[in-house]
Every structure is written in C-alpha cells, then in structure tokens.
Amino acid sequence: MDNLAIGIYEQLLDEELQQQIDNAAPELKPILRKIDDEEAPYTYALFIKQILEQALRQTSPDEQRQLLNRLIELLSSQDKFDYLQRHKLLERQSNVLTEIKREAHPAPRPVTPLNSSALLTGQGGDPSLEHELRAEMASANEVYLLVSFIKWSGLRLLIPAFEQLTKRGVPVRIISTSYMGASDPAALEWLVKQPNIEIRLWYDTGGTRLHAKAYHFLRNSGFSTAYIGSANISHAAMTQGLEWTLKVTQQDMPHILDRFRAEFYTYWESREFEPFKLEDLPRFRKAINGYRLPEDRRPRFFADITPRPFQQRILEAIEASRSNNFKRNLVVAATGTGKTIIAALDYKRLCEVSQRRPKLLFVVHREQILEQALDCFRTVLRDQNFGELLVGGKAPSEWNHVFASIQSLNNQKPWLTYGSTHFEHIIVDEAHHGAAASYRPLFDHLQSETLLGLTATPERMDGSSILPDFDDRTTAEIRLPEALAEKLLCPFHYFGVSDKMDLSDGSFWVNG
Structure with missing residues (x-):
C-alpha cells in the first residue's frame, strides 16, 4: 500500500515498510519494538509465507516446484541444515499424499481441508457441522469433546460415527455439564455405556461457567483438527442453525491445538468436573429435574416468540x-x-x-x-x-x-x-x-x-x-x-398400501 493508515500493526520492518514510514506525514509517529526471541521463528515464517504465496501466484505450476526446490537448496547449503535436502519436491503427476490405509476403501474426509483453517457459518456452500464431525471422527486416533449440553436429537446424528470409534477402540473424552437442565439423560446414558468413552460432568445446573463448544480430533499422522464455536450437540445447532464454527488445523495453527489440549486437561483434572459412570445416572437425572419445572407446570414454549x-x-x-x-x-x-x-x-x-x-x-x-x-x-x-x-x-x-x-x-x-x-x-x-x-x-x-x-x-x-x-x-x-x-419442512415420501376396499360409492368421504 502507498500510505500507512492510522492504527495498530504487528508487521515486520522491511525496506518497503521503512520507505512508507519515511514518506509518511510528519505528524504521524511510528512506534516500533524488538521482536521477542520466542516468537521470532513463527513471525519470520509467517512473513516468508506471505511473500512466497504472493510470488507463487505469479508463476506456473512447473516454475512453482522449481522455485521451492531452489529455496530448499539454499537453506540446506547452510551449516546444520543439510537434512532439508530430503524435502525437495518430486516431479510427479500425483504429488499429494492423502491417506495410508489397510482397508480397501478410502476413509471419509471432511469437505474442509486438513492443512488450513476455515470458518463455517451454516450458510451458503458451507457443509453442515454434523457432516464434518462425522467425517473427522472416521479417521481420528483420539477425540476430545467440550460442550455445555448434549441433546439426544444431536447425538442420534453422530451415533454411527461413535459406534465406529468404539469398534476401532479409539479413546473419547467428553466434558459436559447439567447446566439449565438442558442435557438429555438418554444421551448421556448411551455414551457412558460405550467402553471407549470417558465422561466428566459439572453438576451445578444454575451456576456453571462452562459455555465452550469445542471438538478436537487428534491424528497420529500430524493432521489433527479442532472445531471451536457456538454449537452444542443438538440437531438444530449441527444441521440448520446459524452457528459459527472455526476449524483449526495442526498444520497452520499448532499452537492453538496445543493450548486446546492443555486447557482441556486442566478441566479434566479439576474437582468441579466429576467422573460420570452409569451408576451416576440417577444423580444426573435428579440434578436436571431439580432445575426443570414439573411436567404439569412446565411451559411447552420457552423462548421469546417472534415471527419468521x-x-x-x-x-x-x-x-x-x-x-x-x-x-x-x-x-x-x-x-x-x-x-x-x-x-x-x-x-x-x-x-x-x-x-x-x-x-x-x-x-x-x-x-x-x-x-x-x-x-x-x-x-x-x-x-x-x-x-x-x-x-x-x-x-x-x-x-x-x-x-x-x-x-x-x-x-x-x-x-x-x-x-x-x-x-x-x-x-x-x-x-x-x-x-x-x-x-x-x-x-x-x-x-x-x-x-x-x-x-x-x-x-x-x-x-x-x-x-x-x-x-x-x-x-x-x-x-x-x-x-x-423454502426449507421450512422436511421432505417426505408416500408409500401406498393396496387393499380390496370398494370406495366407489363415495360413502367413505361423507364426513370430509
């Protein structure tokens, strides 16, 4: 850009930026700081990534590979970096590894990429969160879920994926709450019966501070992912709600996933989140029923009603x-x-x-x-x-x-x-x-x-x-x-059943 806008920055000082500062109006004062040693590798790498991406977009596919290999050769020529020679790109028609497998059929894959982050908003061409979660679970080696509540309507969508996790012996850890009596006991009962699933709950129905909704899928391949946003495990949130969810990948934001696991285990080891076993189900039912009104006094409509x-x-x-x-x-x-x-x-x-x-x-x-x-x-x-x-x-x-x-x-x-x-x-x-x-x-x-x-x-x-x-x-x-x-209702199918009843005299329809 030609002119520097007034505002805050976090931009490395290069020759172009220095020239812009020199040409800025006299009343504009730049403030600079020394880069921290700990953040330097990530900051420099991000700087090079931006420049490299800009250059690659202006070159042909063959030139892109040659340019990258020249950069790798330059780096490997330095002391201690000779091992980088092994990362030179090969000239192959199929040059992206997508899976190592034993089975004949490829594993399901999410629509969103495994190597770059993405935002899902529930609109446009975005895949549903339910589809992405099921696809992620199909290839995960460990699963971590952090949700305020779990509804049977939402769990039912994911049961086939959970069953496959159980079949493969993949460990699953879930942290949830009894907040506002929103979770369905049937959902927790089904989950806790699975031998590979561990659950920890906070039983405070009224004062729970946990409002996080996050799903982490750890892979031994290094292509781990996480979904962090506003969606609990409910049918509406995962299929048609306007829920915003940020997908984070290990490849471009490893520090975020490291922080995810660290915070998750902090909750997991906290005394406020207690281990939930099948024998704890009566206590859980009592906790949520204590929050909900008795059935004969409970309103059937809870939220403020405004017209669609x-x-x-x-x-x-x-x-x-x-x-x-x-x-x-x-x-x-x-x-x-x-x-x-x-x-x-x-x-x-x-x-x-x-x-x-x-x-x-x-x-x-x-x-x-x-x-x-x-x-x-x-x-x-x-x-x-x-x-x-x-x-x-x-x-x-x-x-x-x-x-x-x-x-x-x-x-x-x-x-x-x-x-x-x-x-x-x-x-x-x-x-x-x-x-x-x-x-x-x-x-x-x-x-x-x-x-x-x-x-x-x-x-x-x-x-x-x-x-x-x-x-x-x-x-x-x-x-x-x-x-x-207008997608206000679900599509349906008719199935006709034939019989020998004679309706020709019209008497069957006399009452409308």
Whole structure:
C-alpha cells in the first residue's frame, strides 16, 4: 500500500515498510519494538509465507516446484541444515499424499481441508457441522469433546460415527455439564455405556461457567483438527442453525491445538468436573429435574416468540384484510409452519391496538392441541395465568379467554348464558372441520367482531366448502410445496398400501 493508515500493526520492518514510514506525514509517529526471541521463528515464517504465496501466484505450476526446490537448496547449503535436502519436491503427476490405509476403501474426509483453517457459518456452500464431525471422527486416533449440553436429537446424528470409534477402540473424552437442565439423560446414558468413552460432568445446573463448544480430533499422522464455536450437540445447532464454527488445523495453527489440549486437561483434572459412570445416572437425572419445572407446570414454549419472515407476511395480510373491512379471515398454512404461533401473534397485535385483551375463544377438536395452544399464547403474551380450558371436565370460571374443544363447547352452549356477542375474537383451528354438523352451532350462534380460521387442508373430500364462513376468500396461505421449497419442512415420501376396499360409492368421504 502507498500510505500507512492510522492504527495498530504487528508487521515486520522491511525496506518497503521503512520507505512508507519515511514518506509518511510528519505528524504521524511510528512506534516500533524488538521482536521477542520466542516468537521470532513463527513471525519470520509467517512473513516468508506471505511473500512466497504472493510470488507463487505469479508463476506456473512447473516454475512453482522449481522455485521451492531452489529455496530448499539454499537453506540446506547452510551449516546444520543439510537434512532439508530430503524435502525437495518430486516431479510427479500425483504429488499429494492423502491417506495410508489397510482397508480397501478410502476413509471419509471432511469437505474442509486438513492443512488450513476455515470458518463455517451454516450458510451458503458451507457443509453442515454434523457432516464434518462425522467425517473427522472416521479417521481420528483420539477425540476430545467440550460442550455445555448434549441433546439426544444431536447425538442420534453422530451415533454411527461413535459406534465406529468404539469398534476401532479409539479413546473419547467428553466434558459436559447439567447446566439449565438442558442435557438429555438418554444421551448421556448411551455414551457412558460405550467402553471407549470417558465422561466428566459439572453438576451445578444454575451456576456453571462452562459455555465452550469445542471438538478436537487428534491424528497420529500430524493432521489433527479442532472445531471451536457456538454449537452444542443438538440437531438444530449441527444441521440448520446459524452457528459459527472455526476449524483449526495442526498444520497452520499448532499452537492453538496445543493450548486446546492443555486447557482441556486442566478441566479434566479439576474437582468441579466429576467422573460420570452409569451408576451416576440417577444423580444426573435428579440434578436436571431439580432445575426443570414439573411436567404439569412446565411451559411447552420457552423462548421469546417472534415471527419468521413467512409468518410476518401472513400477519401483514391479515391486518390488511381487516383494514379493508374483511373481519372473517382464513389462513391456509401447511402443517408444521406454526399456525398457532401466527394466531397468538395476531391476537397480541389486537391487544396492542385496543390497549386491552379482547374476549377470546379458541376452538379445536383435541385436548392436546388446546393445551399446546394455551401455552403458546401464554408465552407470546408473557402471562402464565392467561386463559382457561374448556375440555375434559375442565370448565372456565371467568369465561374471558377460553380454549375449548368443540365437543365441550356444544355441551356448555355459552351463547345461551353470555350471549352471541360475548367473545370478541374467535379462532377456529383445523377450520376445515367447519362444514361438519358439530361445528355449525359455533358459526351459527356466535357473532364475534373478528374471526380467524386456521387450516392446512381447506379442501374437503365431501366437496363442501368452508369459504362461506370466511367471507368467501382465503386471506393468506403457504401451501406444502412452498413450505418445502423454502426449507421450512422436511421432505417426505408416500408409500401406498393396496387393499380390496370398494370406495366407489363415495360413502367413505361423507364426513370430509
């Protein structure tokens, strides 16, 4: 560069840099220091690497080999360096050793290189962390894992690789914690049963300071690697999460891997990390269960819920429809795209607009879905006391925000007691059932200010339409093909099973 920018540096002083300093403005003051003897070899080597790489990029492949051999000859001509002659490059078509093996088939290899570091961000053309870890495990001679928690969903992806490590007798050491009750006992149980795996745990569920996530694969060949980043052993983190992971190799950053092993063994020998055996599993379960809420009080949704981009588009479509005086809206969304979350966020917006909580009725046909919906609304509204159930013998006391099964609603007939306009906002989940006889009292007797229908399958097999209950229109939709194309859902396969049942008279589909 022609001009030196104001800032900090760590650059060796050569003739070009000295000239730049001499030509700099008088008010700019350079600060120099003496290079430390211990850091000198690495610093000089890095300096030569940068110059050499620049030169090699301007030469042909044949010239590159000749240039490197001349440099090796120059070095080997010095006293004590004659052994460097053995490193002169040979003129061969295949000139990179990739494996020494006994088996007929080559070992799996990671996509990222073994001799230079790389950054994985979970985007673009980066391989998934799960793929890279499995490939690394296939050729490792020792494995060291340092993670805050281990989920069964993540371990399941790596089990085949762990089984191969066990088969080869490769030692594996794992350091983890019971932090926040996040680890799954089934995952720890499977790991500790493997004869080649040792585990040490920190049992403090609330105060653990270990947040590191690192994976080290030591190889006798000298091509060891490590992955250091933000991903624990969970399905989301290793496959689709936006987790950043830095891959470090022994070839270009040996000092980092040396530090890795030193710190790992410091933790390993610490009294805070205790050896974990199969007989310790009850203690581990007790530790994590002491952190988690009892099942009947545990929210089914934990994190703050914000809409994903496609959900935001649907919410905006609902808002636009109401502003055009369409108060009865139908949303068609493929199963798994979060219809309940859309409904909860839409209700939250109604609350914000009106500065109060409109009387709500949420209707569906199954108790389990009702309980999940209630937990979702409570999380979105940040109120664990919001809402009451009307299902399976459970009856509301206030009747302001009711989550009801259609069967219990028809039995209670609240329109007779509270009037047809008592509920200001009604949500009908699985709205394709709306044409069925059991749902007609809901539509015929209740007149809310706003109505929202949710369904993944608006087309009924009996040919009846649900659109008349929703102003004869669909407000927004994300169908299965679109959800698959946007990678919101996993692809699947159909398998048809033939039978001799005669369906030609159409009676099978009479209920839709």
